[in-house]
Amino acid sequence: MTVLLDVRNLETRFKVRKGYVYAVNGVSFQLQAGETLGVVGESGCGKTVTMLSLLRLLPPAARIENGRALFEGQDLLQINRRQLRKVRGAQIGMIFQDPMTSLNPVVNIGLQMSEPLVYHRGMNMPQALQRSAELLEMAGIPDGQARLRDYPYQLSGGMRQRVMIAMALACQPKILIADEPTTALDVTIQAQIVELVKELRDELGAAIVWITHDLGVIAGLAERVMVMYAGFVVEEAAVDDLYDDPRHPYTVALLNSLPSVSETKGHRLASIGGSPPDLSARPHFCPFLPRCRYAIDKCQTENPPLRPAPGVDAPRHRIACWVDVQERGQT
Amino acid sequence: MNRSNGAVLMQVESLTKHFPVQLGAFGEHAATVHALDGVSFDIHKGETMGLVGESGCGKSTAGLTILQLHRPTAGKVYYQDMDLTQLKEKQLRPIRQKMQIIFQDPYSTLNPRMTIGGAIAEPIRVHNLAPQGRIQARVEELLQDVGLNPIYVNRYPHEFSGGQRQRICIARALACEPEFIVCDEPVSALDVSIQAQIINLLEDLQEKYGLTYLFIAHDLAVVRHICDHVAVMYLGRLAEMAPKDKLFESPLHPYTQALLSAVPVPNPRQERKRQRIVLTGDVPSAINPPSGCRFHPRCPLASEPCAKVDPEWHQVEPGHWVACHTDS
Numbered sequence: 001m002t003v004l005l006d007v008r009n010l011e012t013r014f015k016v017r018k019g020y021v022y023a024v025n026g027v028s029f030q031l032q033a034g035e036t037l038g039v040v041g042e043s044g045c046g047k048t049v050t051m052l053s054l055l056r057l058l059p060p061a062a063r064i065e066n067g068r069a070l071f072e073g074q075d076l077l078q079i080n081r082r083q084l085r086k087v088r089g090a091q092i093g094m095i096f097q098d099p100m101t102s103l104n105p106v107v108n109i110g111l112q113m114s115e116p117l118v119y120h121r122g123m124n125m126p127q128a129l130q131r132s133a134e135l136l137e138m139a140g141i142p143d144g145q146a147r148l149r150d151y152p153y154q155l156s157g158g159m160r161q162r163v164m165i166a167m168a169l170a171c172q173p174k175i176l177i178a179d180e181p182t183t184a185l186d187v188t189i190q191a192q193i194v195e196l197v198k199e200l201r202d203e204l205g206a207a208i209v210w211i212t213h214d215l216g217v218i219a220g221l222a223e224r225v226m227v228m229y230a231g232f233v234v235e236e237a238a239v240d241d242l243y244d245d246p247r248h249p250y251t252v253a254l255l256n257s258l259p260s261v262s263e264t265k266g267h268r269l270a271s272i273g274g275s276p277p278d279l280s281a282r283p284h285f286c287p288f289l290p291r292c293r294y295a296i297d298k299c300q301t302e303n304p305p306l307r308p309a310p311g312v313d314a315p316r317h318r319i320a321c322w323v324d325v326q327e328r329g330q331t
Numbered sequence: 332m333n334r335s336n337g338a339v340l341m342q343v344e345s346l347t348k349h350f351p352v353q354l355g356a357f358g359e360h361a362a363t364v365h366a367l368d369g370v371s372f373d374i375h376k377g378e379t380m381g382l383v384g385e386s387g388c389g390k391s392t393a394g395l396t397i398l399q400l401h402r403p404t405a406g407k408v409y410y411q412d413m414d415l416t417q418l419k420e421k422q423l424r425p426i427r428q429k430m431q432i433i434f435q436d437p438y439s440t441l442n443p444r445m446t447i448g449g450a451i452a453e454p455i456r457v458h459n460l461a462p463q464g465r466i467q468a469r470v471e472e473l474l475q476d477v478g479l480n481p482i483y484v485n486r487y488p489h490e491f492s493g494g495q496r497q498r499i500c501i502a503r504a505l506a507c508e509p510e511f512i513v514c515d516e517p518v519s520a521l522d523v524s525i526q527a528q529i530i531n532l533l534e535d536l537q538e539k540y541g542l543t544y545l546f547i548a549h550d551l552a553v554v555r556h557i558c559d560h561v562a563v564m565y566l567g568r569l570a571e572m573a574p575k576d577k578l579f580e581s582p583l584h585p586y587t588q589a590l591l592s593a594v595p596v597p598n599p600r601q602e603r604k605r606q607r608i609v610l611t612g613d614v615p616s617a618i619n620p621p622s623g624c625r626f627h628p629r630c631p632l633a634s635e636p637c638a639k640v641d642p643e644w645h646q647v648e649p650g651h652w653v654a655c656h657t658d659s
Contacts, residue, residue, distance in 0.1 A: 042522040042523060042524060043522055156613045157613075158613055159613070186385035186386055186549065186614075187385070187549065187551070187590060187593040187594055188385060188589060188590060188593045188609075188610045189385075189613065190593065190595075191592075191593035191595075191607055191609050191610075192609055192610070192611075194595075195607070195609055213522065213523060214595065215523075215597040216552075216594070216595030216596055216597045216602075217595045219595060219596065219597050219598055219599040219601075219602045220595060220596075220599065220602030220603055220605070221602075239599045240599050240600065243597065243598060243599050253524065254523060254524060255597065257523060257524055257526070257527035258523065258527075258552065258597055259527075259530070259552040259553050259555065259556035259557075260552055260555070260556075260596075260597075261551045261552040261555050261579065261591065261594045261596065262579075262596060262601075268531050268534070269527035269530055269531055269556065270527065271524070271525075271527035271528040271530075271531055272524035272525075272527070272528075273528070275492045275494060275495070275525070276492070276522060276524070276525075
């Protein structure tokens with residue numbers, strides 16, 4: 001397996017009226033070719049900002065303070081705008097959460113879809129339209145040729161998300177970043193979209209980064225999962241290891257707090273006390289400390305780095321925690 | 332709570348709500364949205380009734396119409412043997428105190444210019460539930476009930492997080508000392524870790540005050556956890572209704588089966604093995620709903636009569652109702 005994308009120590013912060021918001025605080029991860037990586041976390045944990053930073057699609061108030069993102073020998077955070085445009089859409093495609101606001105409402109589907117094909121692949125307009133129609137059918141929209149003349153408002157939410165997926169895959173990117181693509185959709189439509197992405201992944205072999213807050217969606221889709229909290233990666237593991245043997249107190253609590261559709265637990269949900277963290281100061285202690293059941297003295301003075309989980313065979317199971325939850329859980 | 336030991340609190344009988352679609356400057360009547368079509372169910376005292384379905388299926392309209400916040404087009408809603416649909420606004424006022432609602436979005440339901448103490452005190456004043464001198468104490472008591480520190484009483488909504496705001500909305504609903512609360516997607520705007528807190532709070536309050544809930548949600552896992560009875564809606568009609576374990580273990584309606592099979596489970600091994608019933612297409616428009624069974628264009632089991640004849644809403648076994656041709 002070759003490493004396709006290597007992100008090291010990424011830091012992004014936002015300038016606000018009273019100082020800064022520390023959104024991403026030193027995120028490092030690797031993405032292998034053809035692999036599906038799930039990124040899980042609550043709102044405001046920095047999962048979207050991390051991915052937007054890679055493509056430098058951040059709003060003006062945000063600045064990347066530190067880090068490297070190596071993709072095919074070039075650092076995405078350093079290359080100039082012209083080089084970056086060759087990567088966006090061509091090598092790395094992106095699907096956003098809300099298909100209504102990410103499609104241009106006054107341009108028809110055909111024209112929007114042809115744009116990347118003309119720009120990146122040098123097709124002429126008839127070729128691009130022809131290809132767009134094929135892509136729409138591949139994404140499960142019947143009679144793609146006729147849909148090219150439609151405007152986004154004429155399509156339903158699920159259809160629009162299919163258009164977004166077809167568009168993101170138009171140039172056969174090596175990486176597809178999907179930012180909560182099913183959150184705005186109903187469960188039955190979500191199931192359709194997830195099935196579609198699985199099929200296309202097997203067909204095209206693109207690596208996928210799937211951002212979500214739903215631990216259920218990611219379970220059947222991802223090979224590896226990264227859990228984020230307060231702008232830090234707190235746990236990273238193969239999907240089976242993460243669900244069977246979670247090691248970070250936050251992951252443990254998150255999995256326990258989920259109500260289940262397949263069984264009645266009949267007892268209270270194990271909720272996580274407190275509220276999500278305030279990001280206006282960079283913590284010098286563990287960011288999960290105020291809500292953690294297992295905290296020890298060391299947690300108050302030092303922020304734990306991401307390191308291999310103690311006592312785990314899986315080589316790539318890493319956590320950012322001083323405490324061995326497994327050991328403490330038994331005592 | 333068991334169905335046998337609770338008396339019927341709310342009785343909904345073929346409740347129907349159509350909205351006109353108007354066109355142009357003079358508002359010509361262009362079409363009708365069939366948001367709710369002949370929905371009937373009982374809610375027993377002290378139980379939690381769940382109402383699930385996809386967006387646009389009319390579940391929120393059902394909640395609002397039961398509370399007479401929308402006046403129904405047809406049908407009846409009985410509360411303590413009174414037909415609410417026949418009462419005038421003035422006669423409804425004292426009854427409204429007993430029926431409250433918690434909305435989905437705690438950001439837009441609180442007045443940003445009112446302190447939370449003011450917001451909670453308002454219903455107490457309107458309904459004269461405490462003498463002037465006792466109001467402050469009552470507000471503090473309510474804040475404690477929902478797990479907020481009473482020192483926050485003079486703060487404004489923007490100073491609170493989403494979960495805390497939802498607690499404030501709950502406190503305001505409780506201020507009226509209600510019997511019945513419609514919870515309209517109360518946790519779907521909240522983060523996973525906060526969801527569990529609010530669900531636990533709702534359960535605690537139900538136990539403490541003997542409340543009855545109508546819990547409207549699209550998240551089936553949450554519904555399974557909190558509800559006693561569940562009704563599944565599709566395009567303005569009820570598809571199936573049963574005690575929750577019945578509904579989740581042995582669903583009869585193909586829509587319920589598909590809905591349950593679409594819910595992702597946080598267990599990778601199980602997920603990979605699962606055989607999904609993936610429905611094709613989208614929910615049709617409620618302006619021009621399909622003939623016969625409204626689910627037939629997407630139904631994997633649809634046969635000839637489904638497109639022509641409305642399936643009858645019938646009881647299969649005590650408490651388990653379904654509207655489908657396939658099992659009769």
